[in-house]
Amino acid sequence: MKNRPLDFLSPRSIMVVGASANPAKRGYNAIARLLSDGFDGPIYPINPQLTELRGLTCYASIAEVPEAVDLALICTPASTVPEIIEQCGAAGIQGAIVLATGFSESGPAGERLEQAAVEAARRSGVRLVGPNTSGMFNTARQCNLVGFQDLRQGSVGILSQSGNMALSMITESRRHPTLGFSTYIGVGNEAEIALHEYLDYFAHDSDTRVVATYIEGVRQGEAFLQSARALSTRKPMVLYKSGRTPSGQSAARSHTGALAGDITLCRGLMRQAGVILVERSDHLLPVAESLATQPSARGYRVAVLADGGGHATITADEMSDRGLQLAELEPATRERLRGLLGPQAPVDNPVDFAGASDTEPGLFADCSELLLADPGVDGLLVVGLFGGYQLRFSTTLADVEEQAAQTLCRLQKQYGKPLVLHSLYKHHNTEALQRLEAGGIPVQDSLEVAVHCMAALCQYGEVQQRPSPAPNLRREALTPLKAAAEMLDAVIAEQLRVVTEDKGRALLKLYGIDTGETCLIQDETALRAAARDFGERALAMKVVSPQVVHKSDAGGVALNLRGEKALLQAFQRIIDSSRRYRNDARIDGVLLTPMAPAGGVEVILGITRDPQFGPVIMFGLGGIHVEVLRDVSFRALPLDAADAATMLTEIRAHRILEGVRGQPPVDHDALIELMLSLSRLLQAHPQIAELELNPVMLYQSGLEILDVRILLTEKPIR
Structure with missing residues (x-):
């Protein structure tokens, strides 16, 4: 069942269970929206109290519908859902969207109801979106089962654990005149379909060029990473993850456990999977738009073209923070730039017009061509006033800016390098800026956002160029070595969780990891013999006890010991100190190791x-x-x-x-x-x-x- 594709998310026929004549109900709004948007497939309202709704024949039950339907939108109360899903399965319906709340998010009774719905779905072969979901839309099919208004068709898919986050992206898109969406899926409680399965759907959806994702948590994280990695080889995935504070799990045992809940973990794992991570919600949509419209960069070397030193400096700082490099321009490029801008203009990168563009904004196009043609440049950031010279200086410059905008669009396609543009005048939406957007060059009003967009284009270029994982790399367990398994089984048999360091080092050695020369000492006689064997070498001594994990805190470590006397004194001091630290500790002895060479x-x-x-x-x-x-x-x-x-x-x-x-x-x-x-x-x-x-x-x-x-x-x- 879990391998069944989610084709119903691009439905050709829809059933609305719980259709209503009340305009305030979802069972009415969904049908009204489908009709007004021009959904071209059959729509089957289900309500035993109605015979007609908005010109459509209503059916008293699911069983009365004359054909198998791709998708059912269930608008009825939570208590009715398990039985309705059984009926959907009997009618051959592929998938169902459950809008109702009152499931696992509401407490134990809701959890039991949700489990009953899932069991019904699995018995009947119906894939289940939700429950507690805002719905979904598919603009290519004119299927809007969320009710969002003024949807613009495009290539950005949305996968979200929050309906409000999806709404904020739809609302924000109105500030981006050419940005449109393909499919949105509100996953709700993810009771039956897991998050990674939606990624698999988007990977094969030809209408989606980039996937913008909002998540708070992942239940099947390993499967999510595998699907994200597969998706990112085909198209970019941009992710904003909330809930990034440290979990604190295992903090008392190790530094690793203490740090694993940090955002650093999310950064590393998403980069490994090829996912572009954003850490501000207002960066999610601009970054997704850039990845949908721009070619990725072949490297991290970026040229900056600015009409002011302040913007150039801020851009350079922000680039450094995001791991971008200021491209080193070829001497010929700098010479040609100097010929265009005059001897006073800085042309080393960032390139500053030094006032030359105030009366001739067409220089933006001329200089951009030189920079894009430079083989040492992987991408171009244009920052400043472009598109607003006609407002800042003279209306006579409007035609010049419009022509320059057309040229910039042509140059970006000609050289196949990303070009990200920042303009203080974005919200004035001049004709020049409109031509840029229409030509596939999004305009940003924030320097920080513009740099982040360029960084994402560089990161995705790296993803596209990286080699495929080794074919022998598998996530399933490898066959353990018998001696290693027996060693760990013995620790477990003692009902212990801590593997003492002597056993830990022995375990590593079994797997070919050199842990150096060590010696477990349990009494003074053995210590004297070890002192003779080691001679005058400087030694480290550590307590060995399954109850003393943080040895230094217990006074269980002594360093730079030489000679028998020093070893005997340290031995007694460590044993006494460890017993004071934990009087019930089982002391297995001390571990002697030579001190590591200095300079590492x-x-x-x-x-x-x-x-x-x-x-x-x-x-x-x-x-x-x-x-x-x-x-x-x-x-x-x-x-x-x-x-x-x-x-x-x-x-x-x-x-x-x-x-x-x-x-x-x-x-x-x-x-x-x-x-x-x-x-x-x-x-x-x-x-x-x-x-x-x-x-x-x-x-x-x-x-x-x-x-x-x-x-x-x-x-x-x-």
Whole structure:
């Protein structure tokens, strides 16, 4: 049933169950809207009290309708829905939209009613949108079952967990003269159709070029990411996600768990899936419009053409914040620009007219052609007053601006590069600005929005160019190594969740991860023998106890120990301190490891199981700085090498990994291989809830793992 396509969202026939003669009811408004919009298929009102409505024959029951219908709009109270869905199934109806409230959002009784509706849908083979949904529309079919007015047909699809957010986008679109919509789906409670199934529908909908999505949460996060990734290979998906505050789950156990609820997790996972994430609701529609009308960029090198230094500076700052680069113009380009603008004009990028355009706004087109023709430019941002020179200076400039606008549209198509334009005069909607919009160049009234649109075009260009995931990369569990499974089963048999560090290091070694030289010490005799074996090397000593997770907090760590005497003193101090910290702690001994060489870079690698998206991996600066700086990157598991490499460049401090102040770059290959090995380990052992290596010391050649923490799930994962 779940594999059945959602073709009914492009219906050729519609039934309205609960049709009404009352203009205040949805059962009347839906039929009136279908008729006024020119829906060209049959409409079947169902109401036993009526024989005719708006010129249509009414039927007393679903069974009396003379043919199978694609879609039923159910406008009746919640209590009637399960029985109506059974009747829809018996009549061969493919899908039903349930508008009523009073289901799972209302409490336990509503949850039971919703479950009954879902069971009826599954028994009868009816796909169910909602309940508690605002409805849907499909402009290509003239099917408006929401009641939104003045819908303009176009190529932007909307998928939303909020009817009000959809309404705000429809309302905002009136400020964009050429922006139109294809299909809107209000998912409601998502009782039967999951969010990712709607993404699959949009992926194959030929009327949709970009999908604008609003979500608050995801129930089947792993399936959502897979569908989003498949969708993004075909067309852009823009997402605004609310509810981005930290969940706090597992915060007491690891840094990874504490940070996983942060918006940083959403950023990383959406980038991995190829989704364009916006973090302001008023950016969602402009970004979607740009992606629907503009070609994507081949890189992140952007030229800026401005008619004022202030706007140029703000644009450059905003570009830096969004990861865009100021393109380095070729000498020939700069020379030609100087010939157009005079010796006083800055032409290094940003290019500033320095007043030359005040009397000749046609220079916008001339300079844009030079910049778009430059092979080092991937996209062009034009910012300032264009379209308003006729208002700011002289009405005689109107014709010049209109001709320049036509030329800009031609140039954008000729060079196949994105051109985003910002104008202070957008709301004046001059003829020049109208020609730009009609030619596929949206005009933005905000510099920040304009830069965000360009950044999205660059990001989607990256998505289109990235390689497909490795064919052997699967989300299902790998076969675990027998020795590793037995080790974890033994911990579970003791009704423990914490895997002590000695066992954790042994587990990593089974999967080919070098954890260095270690020695578990349980008494002073063994400690003296270890002191002789290690000689004068500096050692670290840590308590080993399933009840002492944060060893430093318990006084369970001693560093830079040399010689037998220092080891014996530290051993007793750690045991005593750990017992004071947790008097019921089982002390298995201490772990001795050689101190890591100086000069490395501390990073953290952590894996946790996010309640929405499943297993995720985190990378960032390590040691004590991770929660303070929060400079981390996330990806969903399983991980491939390309995802891992991107994570390393995503943190703000990524230049440290390349070597700064005379330090050599770290061994990226060793770090990426460690990340891939951890991904395979988690795939093989779903009983691992969290795994954290903090810190890992990175060197020019190789790395060393200084601390290992592993936490098992409370309940087995099947």
